[in-house]
Amino acid sequence: MRSLRVMLIVAAVAGLLCAGQAVLASNCTLTYANFGQAFLGKYCNTCHASTLSGGQRRGAPAGLDFDTPELAAKHAVGIMTRTAVKKNMPPAWAAPQPTDDERTKVQTWVSCEYPR
Numbered sequence: 001m002r003s004l005r006v007m008l009i010v011a012a013v014a015g016l017l018c019a020g021q022a023v024l025a026s027n028c029t030l031t032y033a034n035f036g037q038a039f040l041g042k043y044c045n046t047c048h049a050s051t052l053s054g055g056q057r058r059g060a061p062a063g064l065d066f067d068t069p070e071l072a073a074k075h076a077v078g079i080m081t082r083t084a085v086k087k088n089m090p091p092a093w094a095a096p097q098p099t100d101d102e103r104t105k106v107q108t109w110v111s112c113e114y115p116r
């Protein structure tokens, strides 16, 4: 009897945890369309755009571009790592620089829209 009660409590807690995760997932409101596109356009695509070549890229590796939804998806992990984890993109010498809040939003957006 006692063990049955314990099992019921365990099941109830597990249920609550799952419900909590569902709420978190549905809180994923940041998307490429409403956030990523504008962020990349302002802070990244001045160097990382498929329309730029040679010196216009200011050292950004050829072919590493983020100016379409497909390219953003393809490079999402690199975008997140350099923007929000290492915080070394844009390069320190470049302006404008995103705020800490914007860097955190990049991490939220990427992990929501392109879960691994």
Ligand code: HEC
Residues within 6 Å of the ligand: 040, 043, 044, 045, 046, 047, 048, 057, 058, 059, 060, 061, 064, 078, 079, 080, 082, 083, 089, 090, 091, 094
């Ligand atoms: C002023 C030009 C410039 C801007 C703006 C810029 N980058 Fe870069 N990016 C570079 C240069 C130069 C390199 C190569 C040197 C390096 O890896 O640090 C690079 C490299 C990278 C790499 C790594 C490539 C590799 O092979 O490892 C990533 C990922 C990246 N940038 C993402 C971004 C993101 C995301 C943004 C916007 C938040 C951004 N960059 C803004 C110039 C720029």
